Amino acid sequence: MPIRFACFVGLSLAVAGWFASQCTAQEFSEATQESEFADTTVPPEPGAADPWLEIGALRNRLDQLESANATRKAADATKKAVDAKKPTVKWSGELQADQYWFNQDEANKAQFGDVENGSDFRRARIAMFGDYGPSEYRLEMDFAQSGRPTFLDVWAGFKDIPGLGRIRVGHFFEPFSLERLTSNRFQTYMERSQVDQAFAPARNLGVGATNTVGEEEVGTWAIGLFNNNSNAYGDATGDRFAGVVTGRVTWLPWFNDRGDEFLHLGFASSYRHTGTGFVQFQAESEARLGANTPNVPFFINTGKIAARTYQLFGWEAALVKGPFSLQSEVTLTPVESTYDGGLLFYGWYVDASYFLTGEHRVYRKEFGVFDRVEPARPFLKFADTDGVEFGPGAWQVATRLSQVDLNSGAIQGGRQTDLTVGLNWYLDPYTRVYFNYVHAMIDQPVDGSSTCDSLAMRFSFDF
Known part of the structure; x- marks a missing residue:
């Protein structure tokens, strides 16, 4: 969940930024002295990436990471189960140097x-x-x-x-x-x-x-x-x-x-x-x-x-x-x-x-x-x-x-x-x-x- 949430927030900010870069306010009309906004759609700049394609790629990457994480957890659980069937091994040591x-x-x-x-x-x-x-x-x-x-x-x-x-x-x-x-x-x-x-x-x-x-x-x-x-x-x-x-x-x-x-x-x-x-x-x-x-x-x-x-x-x-x-x-x-x-x-x-x-x-x-x-x-x-x-x-x-x-x-x-x-x-x-x-x-x-x-x-x- 923390990985999916972080990706969602990042993607939302990217889309919002893209839309903001495509819109502009119309100049104020000095002739009529009235405030007026024009509904103008600005086409994407040449060479700009399609945000929906980026979102799709990031979701695919997220799915790969979650799959790899699940595989790792399963491997760890298998190793623990195997180790539980073996004696534990710990080490101890001692050093004493004397002068008389x-x-x-x-x-x-x-x-x-x-x-x-x-x-x-x-x-x-x-x-x-x-x-x-x-x-x-x-x-x-x-x-x-x-x-x-x-x-x-x-x-x-x-x-x-x-x-x-x-x-x-x-x-x-x-x-x-x-x-x-x-x-x-x-x-x-x-x-x-x-x-x-x-x-x-x-x-x-x-x-x-x-x-x-x-x-x-x-x-x-x-x-x-x-x-x-x-x-x-x-x-x-x-x-x-x-x-x-x-x-x-x-x-x-x-x-x-x-x-x-x-x-x-x-x-x-x-x-x-x-x-x-x-x-x-x-x-x-x-x-x-x-x-x-x-x-x-x-x-x-x-x-x-x-x-x-x-x-x-x-x-x-x-x-x-x-x-x-x-x-x-x-x-x-x-x-x-x-x-x-x-x-x-x-x-x-x-x-x-x-x-x-x-x-x-x-x-x-x-x-x-x-x-x-x-x-x-x-x-x-x-x-x-x-x-x-x-x-x-x-x-x-x-x-x-x-x-x-x-x-x-x-x-x-x-x-x-x-x-x-x-x-x-x-x-x-x-x-x-x-x-x-x-x-x-x-x-x-x-x-x-x-x-x-x-x-x-x-x-x-x-x-």
Whole structure:
């Protein structure tokens, strides 16, 4: 209709102009002093176009345009119908470039050697994901980790299943720990705490289910069966059984309408067969130089403990009240050793952070984890008019205290206490600069105490 109307108005104006050019007023008769008009028809000038022929040509052109437009719409509808029968394909990626400086006391250097300064790509990831109706999938690789590439989330499954929610089969995180399950993109610090490193299970090959609780998603549950010894490619071999059962539940006793004030509580447990006949727990300080060799050493380490089974128990809590956030977890790890009897290792951390620019940490109810921070005024963005606009971005200060104790019975793996101080500058929702200082205090039963400090910065971008 808009095309036909515009053509009609244009043609009307053209015809009116042609008729006006063909008519002229007769001269005023001075003899009779009376006003008189003559009905005179002026023939078309030689070579002038016939307006009716022009109108006909324009109508034919209009019909051709409308026909072409209808053909295009039909082709688009056909393409959409065909695409609807195929899985969707979306892309995601992540880049993290780090720089580290280390300072050790003499005791630490004598025991662990020189920890060298360095730079690295902590993560360089590319992922493809999508769905097909209730089916969904994700294929993600990291070219900065040891496998180069290393398999990360490589799974397929179903969603929106009545009573079960989601089911996945493949290589993905076991449902254990708020810190572990929150994506590194949305972590407050450059590295997760040493508690996560020592005890929290990583990605393994398995099958799992997860769902929310209640219409307002006031909680979640998740459970899975995994192989305990999957490598960087999700592979695992061995004649001994290495099955793992891991589960997690979360609850939101308080969550306001704006989502900027809430309390999260959670508990997770895992019963694990070693498969290899031994288990080992170890931790660096809360600093890591990617997949570099040499890297930051494991300052505490149990060595290999003969055992067929062990367990993990984890308690988690997080409070967000506007720009202020408080988060903590405790992990207990009982081990029934073949030769050393019952052993118990533990770890904990407490983390506090504050947004100087007024933002808040974002919570994702669907999985009971934290999500992406949105700066109120990005550092740089395109203006509504020409040019760009500048803003402060989002600024966050944070501090974390953590401890892991690997001393139990005959096993004296050491105790480490880390103090981490962080400053984050969120330039926009996808670009961030981190600054971290870590003071690691190591206490070894045999070799005594030592310290190692690290200063680090990171530039990160993801999409």
